[in-house]
Amino acid sequence: MSLNSIFQYFVPKDKKFFPLFEQAGNNLIxxxxxxxxxxxxxxxxxxxxxxxxxxxxxxxxxxxxxxxxLELGKNFITPFDREDIHSLASSLDDVADFIHGAANRMDLYKVEKATEPMIEIADLLVEATEHVSKAIHELRDLKNIRNITDSCVRINSVENKADYIFDKAVADLFEFEKDAISLIKHKEVLSAMEDATDKCEDVANVLESILVKNA
Structure with missing residues (x-):
């Protein structure tokens, strides 16, 4: 191993991790x-x-x-705790998985017309991912703690709204939907969408943990 390679191994990789997290945030939007x-x-x-x-x-x-x-495995020094980097990457990936899952269920189950609660939760999900991305971009400068905290609070608020819409929608399905197959299809799609907002809240929890450790 060359001297330059050894030196690079110990240099903090802010230029590696932050752009990747920002790409992940933009992708969620x-x-x-x-x-x-x-x-x-x-x-x-x-x-x-x-x-x-x-x-x-x-x-x-x-x-x-x-x-x-891969970068975690290659680099000794990281911009914040390795465990938090792993948790943040995993939680962002979970959001993507459930958004994809909701779209996939609509396609596989042939849900031709979305219900009003689906439309409402989809709107909230856009709002949540925008706040996730905004908070991620603020990680480069941990002096802007207020901005990150504000985004986390807004993510939690969005998740609470999505919970309420989901619970009400499922209750209405059981009360008014007479077709059992249609009920199951709609509940599955709504569940994946609501889970995606839950995963956005998980991202906020990881970000808050990072703030506490680096305050």
């Missing part, structure tokens, strides 16, 4: 906006096109997560 397009579209061909693009974005997210884990 794209995915949530695409899910919003899917639930608001009544054009079967357009929905198929959106679903194919969602697959590509999910793979892109997986590749970013994989790259973060």
């Amino acid at each position: 794209e995915m949530s906006q695409l899910l919003k397009d899917i639930v608001n579209s009544n054009n079967p061909e357009k929905k198929k096109e959106f679903t194919r693009k969602m697959e590509d974005l999910e793979h892109k997210g997986d590749n970013i997560t994989h790259q973060i884990h």
